[in-house]
Amino acid sequence: MLEYGNLRKNLNPHVSVDCVIFGFDFQELNVLLIEREEGYIEGNSSSKPARGALALPGDHIHEDEKLDQAGARVLKELTNLDNIFLEQFHAFGHPNRVKNEADRKWMKTIRAEPNARVITVAYYSLVRLDRYNPQASSFAKHAAWFPVSDIPELAFDHNLIVMRALEAIRRTLMNQPIGFELLPPKFTLSQLRRLYETILGKELEKRNFRRKILKKDFLIPLEEKQTGVPHKAARLFQFDKEKYESHQTEKYDFTF
Amino acid sequence: MLEYGNLRKNLNPHVSVDCVIFGFDFQELNVLLIEREEGYIEGNSSSKPARGALALPGDHIHEDEKLDQAGARVLKELTNLDNIFLEQFHAFGHPNRVKNEADRKWMKTIRAEPNARVITVAYYSLVRLDRYNPQASSFAKHAAWFPVSDIPELAFDHNLIVMRALEAIRRTLMNQPIGFELLPPKFTLSQLRRLYETILGKELEKRNFRRKILKKDFLIPLEEKQTGVPHKAARLFQFDKEKYESHQTEKYDFTF
């Protein structure tokens, strides 16, 4: 259980982690943001968020905690999910990144050392929306999904962090099959393609995409089909992580 | 000028930067390591480095300094070079990363807070050996190049950091033309190919490499040739950064 505000012990006031949690609703790529409130957990969630009242989920690290653990803890506290894809992508440390007036005012209410310079280590995380249960966590009423195409103004340098996370996920998407982390275990090839199109911001030709991705040989075609759709039901596939990892082979190709 | 040891002010004892500085001598990829000595600068450089006496160049950040600035400062102090390729690739923060006995003993002699947990933000840097002048800096006699194929045991978690830097440079080498940062302004295609072969640890076919890299259209062929080589002199080329950046176009391709 979390102790909050100035009361928390074993907390390193100089280093934090922030998580850019992505979710895909088959239409858009979304980021989970929290509405910050005085007192961290308690507070009235009914008031409209003021300008800059939204932020990435994050926390200071504990003194005896690895960075990845801290990231996983933040994710767990917010979503109640374990074993979620989570990858560090950049550290942000501008000397004034937590020093603007609005942010400082808020920090004074919740931080032991509100004037300290804070370096943050940023992670991006991929969550299947069907796993995210807003009831599961005490933070839930403070968190909401925002489409990446329309992120509001955020606290600190969090808009920058979201942008960098997007760049990181786009880069990685083509080099590692991370897209599956955003889809349910069984999915259609069109859903997969739309995921790629959404993240890359680019249309992909249906037949060619299908051929390419199936050639990779880590997609297991199921006998199952979609149901309840007002058109021909699509075959469902499963991602075979084992197969991917065993077939994994270094490949070098100039892409510049 | 650097103030050292416990006397340094404005220094953040919780966060450091470390630089993995790569250099290419046309044979091997090398890393610049420093021999750590009590008192940081002063000390006898004639004694043999003891086990674990080598480390990556690094320093704590200053309170008013950006992370990238801190990295550039470390590089500058060690090599007297400005405007060098330098890229952050990972933050390391294991709670015990600076807590082993040998390391702690040494830290007590030079650090204001030897017991503090230190998160380090790691950079890799690419330096042309012809620019590195060992006379230029007061650290020079403490620094030496080591081939990446034979890195000795290093302080802290620096062996891990070097490994991760190598992975990062290999990944980036095929996606961005960073290799040129390791070569003199004028180079032959064989030198360029050997650079790629060395970093990737893999032979590349001469004619195909030549065709591929020339098609990229950012190599300017010069009228000049090599001299003093006991074989047919090769044509020299220059990398045209402007041209690269203008031709720069997003390209998506599955490489998994």
Add this chain to the structure above:
DNA sequence: ACAAAAGTGTTTAATTTACACCCATGT
């Protein structure tokens, strides 16, 4: 003359691209 690396082309296979129609399902 010899050793050593430079420079050059072609053939074959694999991959990429562009493109259009019928099918199955729910309303």
Add this chain to the structure above:
DNA sequence: ACATGGGTGTAAATTAAACACTTTTGT
């Protein structure tokens, strides 16, 4: 019946891979 997305194949162009001999230079 109609609207919606599912599913399929081919031809042409491009790119990748494999491969060997002649040239130039210093010793």
